[in-house]
Amino acid sequence: MKQAVIVGGGISGLATAWILREKAREQGIELGITLLEKESRLGGKIWSIKDDGYLCEWGPNGFLDSKPQTIDLCRDLKADSQLLRSNDNARKRFIFSGGILNRLPENGPSFLKSKLISWPGKMRLAMEPFIPKYNSDADETLAAFGRRRLGEEALNKLIAPMVSGIFAGDPETMSLKSCFPRIAELESEYGGLIKAMIRLAKKKKAEVAAGKAVASAAGPAGVLTSFKGGIQDLTDILAAELGMTVIRSGEEVVKITKGGTVPWRVVTARGELDADAVLLATPAYASADFLDGIDGDISEVLRQIPYATMTVACFGYDRDQINYDLNGFGYLAPKQ
Template identity: 50%
Template sequence: MPSSPGTRRVVVIGGGISGLSAAYYIRQLARTSDLPVEVILLEKERRVGGKFIARREDGYLVEGGPNGFLDSKPWTLDLVRDMGMESSLLPSDQAAARRFIFSRGKLHELKASPLSFFLSDLLSLRGRLRIFGELVAPTTPPGEDTSLAEFARRRLGKEALERMLDPMVSGIFAGDPERMSLRACFPRIAELEEDYGGLVRAMVKIAAERKRAKRAGEQVPASSGPSGPGGVLTSFRGGVSELSDRLAESLGEGVRTAVGVSSVATAGGGWHIGTDRGDISSDAVILATPADAAAAILAGAAPRSAAVLAEIPYSPMAVIGLGYSLANVDDPPHGFGYLIPGIERRKILGALWTSSIFPGNRSPERHFLIRAMVGGAKDHDTPFLDDETLVAVVRRELAATMGLVAEPSFVTVFRWEKAIPLYTVGHLERLARAESLLPPGLVLTGNAYRGVGINDCVRESKVSAQRVLDHLFPA
């Protein structure tokens, strides 16, 4: 149906959190500035949400993708507040502050304070002493990108790379530190090195600044420590898909599911969008699909950009939800869960103790839910074992790493062929080149570009929405 005269139409392609929040913000920003805009969102699947997915079975609520966002960054919380959804928020339990790494046959709790960290035996004494070498380590040449592994080896030593950074990278990206870009994956760390000449120096100066600010009665944001990112993991009573469902609801008939987009082409100052349900015209496009899908869609309209996007690799993953009756588990786990360094050569990346993170919400009474993660950049096989073999592998690994030998009374498996994009060294430069070659009126957004966290996706979507409006209604 054509839009009414004077109204500009924006088509958003992809209905994950990135596409949904971009569509939402276009409508909000246009309304605020009284701009006549119609938004249509096209999603290839029958459901919206992308990686936001949950199964509700036998009293369990098992998520196949993200289980929350950190409240230390404002973007998702701002969106939630804007939508009036605060009452649905579910902060994680305090227990979730306890995070572990499985190393050399046991679980080590990560300690937040530098002294407790120094006293923990996650690293050998030599490995811990090596961290002081950070004070005199050479810095990354200005403006240069480097791999996470090279950076960590140079600044913190080989053992810290293998036993601390590697599991962290697997927890966020399921990635391989040898290939991944410091600037794209951890921009804040690159910045700290550049601004302070090193991480220890940065920690000391920032701690002094925080102390001063606290004394002066200023507001001090949550800080990150070695035990994990700062802030509280936050979700919704119905899982994160409550947010994607509400976003879709707010967009009403603007959301069209089961419509796969195959191409876009410029047409008379606007766009022609080819779909498996016929063509649609628009004045601007936000492309919010994964990078490989974006590359296929752009192949005709912007082949050089498409070629860059097609090269962005992804790691595969399986998420295995296992439910246990507490009658069969002597000592239910208490904490967030644990990650496993690649050097341990285990078949799981780690496990989240979901019922301890969100007590009373994700499993029936007197039961416990664990989510184990399998796959990642270095294991493209295990996620695709048949269910029975996969669950047997996971059970063996849970027994070996956390001593859980009980028989689960509930099992469910999610698989992602392309779970998380990997930002390899030089990612940001290649992305800037790809974006500079796009025809005007088409904007890329999504987790393949400037951050994989929900907060990053929402932040980038708002920026993309504004860019599209600036294109349609220049000042």
């Protein structure tokens, strides 16, 4: 029987183990799977805590259902009935600028009325349809794209806070094609973002008039979705499905070697495992250490991937302590 070892018990490792097991069963392949996690708890950065009636997410607080893979996984796990979608107020986002909260504009009229962007900044944004499209196969940073198509002010007040909120990253170093491939496609296909918005709006209107479904296969596009008990429910369900015959938590991998009498040997603090395949579901810097003596070039590339530090602070308030409507998702603050 073939043996596969997965290193890392976060969402990537757990989902990989589960999908690998299901695919092997479908194809009638005998496959032994072992998942190794150095911590005693599973889930990695996904961590939901309930305290005195409050739910605190120490990591991600949900996922967007605009792509079907996560929804499909939930359905396959028979956990889709436990999904909890955010209400319409979650679409309202705010930017803290000029000492006040400014609602992020959602359309042309609200953009013109917004005090978030100055009139020179709005004029620069209005020039976007006349900016030539990017005609190079080379990738572009998010900052370079924003500066080129929308201007410096829009980059600093709109794009940079959004990127920070989604990725906790720096737009000056982040890839447009990797982070927002659809935006790169829209510019390439339509010549600009505003042109794309107009064309797509007309297309959607025509499809609605023709009675066609325009929502994505994953449900309403781009809706923030979690579980009734917190996003950790997903990793808990995966762990329960896999069971302790697959998962070995509290077991740290010390070294991985290649060749010899077996394709791979995984050395842990408790012993050794022979494997036909090893899958690394660990942070890039940890994977770099494992691959150091196996493939120095890949190891070096992995070491160069930057990671952003992040602090999460959870606050809980009684509803009667708040004397205004809770009618939005949250706010972001530009660096400048």
